[in-house]
Amino acid sequence: MRSPGLLAAALCWTCIASADPLQHEFLLLPSAEAVGTFDRQAPVTQVTDEVLKLDSIFSLQKGSFKVFGEYLVSDHEGDLERFQLGWQVSSDTVIWIGRYHQPTSIWNHEHHHGQYLQTSITRPAIDEWEDLGGILPQHFTGVLVESSKQVFGDWRLHVAAAGGIAPEITSEGLEPFDLVHPSHDRQRLGYQARASLHPGEFTETGFGMIVANDKLPQVGPQTPEMVGLDYVDLRLVGVFGTYAAQSWKVLATAYYANAQLFYTGSEISDHFEVGYVQAEWRLRQELGVFARLEGSAHASDSTYLDLFDEFHRSRQLGGLRWDFARRQALTLELGRTHTLQGAFSDVRLQWSAAVL
Numbered sequence: 001m002r003s004p005g006l007l008a009a010a011l012c013w014t015c016i017a018s019a020d021p022l023q024h025e026f027l028l029l030p031s032a033e034a035v036g037t038f039d040r041q042a043p044v045t046q047v048t049d050e051v052l053k054l055d056s057i058f059s060l061q062k063g064s065f066k067v068f069g070e071y072l073v074s075d076h077e078g079d080l081e082r083f084q085l086g087w088q089v090s091s092d093t094v095i096w097i098g099r100y101h102q103p104t105s106i107w108n109h110e111h112h113h114g115q116y117l118q119t120s121i122t123r124p125a126i127d128e129w130e131d132l133g134g135i136l137p138q139h140f141t142g143v144l145v146e147s148s149k150q151v152f153g154d155w156r157l158h159v160a161a162a163g164g165i166a167p168e169i170t171s172e173g174l175e176p177f178d179l180v181h182p183s184h185d186r187q188r189l190g191y192q193a194r195a196s197l198h199p200g201e202f203t204e205t206g207f208g209m210i211v212a213n214d215k216l217p218q219v220g221p222q223t224p225e226m227v228g229l230d231y232v233d234l235r236l237v238g239v240f241g242t243y244a245a246q247s248w249k250v251l252a253t254a255y256y257a258n259a260q261l262f263y264t265g266s267e268i269s270d271h272f273e274v275g276y277v278q279a280e281w282r283l284r285q286e287l288g289v290f291a292r293l294e295g296s297a298h299a300s301d302s303t304y305l306d307l308f309d310e311f312h313r314s315r316q317l318g319g320l321r322w323d324f325a326r327r328q329a330l331t332l333e334l335g336r337t338h339t340l341q342g343a344f345s346d347v348r349l350q351w352s353a354a355v356l
Contacts, residue, residue, distance in 0.1 A: 020063035029055040029114035031352040033121065042342030046133045046310040051075060055113045064088040068096075072113050077131070080180050081113055081139065093147040099179050100144045103160035103194040104210035106240045106253050108138055116352040119290045119321055121333040124276040125312035126255060126294070130167055130174035133310045136236070136257075137214050139176035140164035140190060148201075156198045158208070166190035169218045169232065173308065188231060190214030196240070204249065207241035225306045232304060233260040252277040259304035270304045273297040291318040305340060314338045319348075327354040 033051045052075040060067040066086035072079050084098035101108050107127040111118040128134035142164020151157045165187050167176040177187070196208025217231040238255040254275035261268040278292040292315070299305055299313040317335035324330060333348040 023061045025057075025059045026356075027057045027114075028355040029053075029057070029116050029353070030355070031055075031115035031350060033115075033348060033350040035346060035348045037344050037346045040342075040344040042337075042339045042344045044310050044341065045337075045339070045344050045346075047344075047346060048076070053113075053115065055115075057112070057114070061088075066094065066096075070113060079131075080178075083179055084144070092149055093145065096144040096146070097142070099139060099141045099177070100162065100164075102138055102140050102190075102192045102212070103144065103146075103162055104192040104212045104236060104238065105136070105138055106194075106210070106251075109160075109194075114352075114354070115350065116327070116329060116354045119280050119288065119331075120278065120292060120317070120319060121331050121348045121350045122317065122335065124253070124278075124292070124294055125315060126253075126274045126276065130176055131172075133173060133308060135174075135305060135308045135311055136234075137167045137174060137176065137190060137216065140166065140192075141177045141179065142189075150201075151197075154200060156201050158196045158198065158206075159194070161191075161193040163189060163191045166214045166216055168220075169216050169226070169229070169307065170220045171223050171226070174216070185219045186217035186231075188215035188217050190216075204242050204244035208239070210236070210238045210240070210255075212236040223307070225303075228263040228265075230262045230264065233262070234304070235259075247282045249280045250277065257304075259302070261303055268303050270302050272299050272302045272305060274299070286323045288321045288323075289319070290321065292316075300340060309340050311340055312337050313340055327356075329353070 031053045035047050037045055037047055054073045057070045064087055068084045070082040072081050082099055082101060084096040084100055086094050086096040088094050103109060105127045107123050126136060129138055140162060144162040146160045148156055148158050165177040166189060167174040192212040194208060194210045196206045198206035214234045215231055216234060218226055218229045235258045236255055238253060240253040242251040256273050257271060259270040261270060274296045276292060276294040280288060280290045282288045294315040296313045305311050315335060315337045317333055319331060319333035321329055321331045329352050331350045336345050
């Protein structure tokens, strides 16, 4: 990819030549979690009994040039989740190149990989990471444009649009392009856009919509459901909203997905709907409770979802979070999940923190 390389070199040269001071930030987000399942009827749950994680986020800025990255280390892997070179075009707009979180995942746009940043322990199944059984692409390598503009008085319009190399479908699930160990198997592109309105510049309250069109090639060994599969053309539209009061918050998202599966000599048209709503209450400054409902329609009939047999077609959960020290929290979560093959219940206990 010659053009991004030339652009990166130009940005670096501008950074060195700039007389502006260098600004930098670094954040560590460690967490430890124990999980147990019971009343298990599903043959596969994809639940890891113990998980240790250390998420590190860093940013550099010199003049209009920006560098942003996120590296996650856990007890079973290490991965460069994001690495972005950016150019501040104006006070309201930034252009990024590199590996980024796709802008149509509202949950991951807000919380990323750091467990301390989200109230619940788990994330909605529709927004799960690719290597944990996620059914939607979450990581792309390409170009991302983010912009914010004042409209309708004090209201703000936030817009993000992106295009880049889409993940591949493998026998292990979706696999995004790896910057550290790049592959050149069958690269196809995906495009995403998000727009939302907010009553103020710094408020969580707002509502908006998303659209995406991703082409996902199938590579490597095939499961029985993948025999003859060439690629999937996945189209997504959705709406989302958040209302945040002083002591409580409600957030909800709904997606409609249309998948065209191209097999050797045939084509299958497929669609399904997925949504969730989560409510959070702050009982005291250090104590909060939360609950989430996840549901889907046409999931059991979806040929595309048959490629991901651990997908959670419905889930109900609730929990308690105790912020017992500065930037440290203990969270207890109970859940009941129905997959495409059965059901199970789980209990989770997690410690999480943020170290500046």
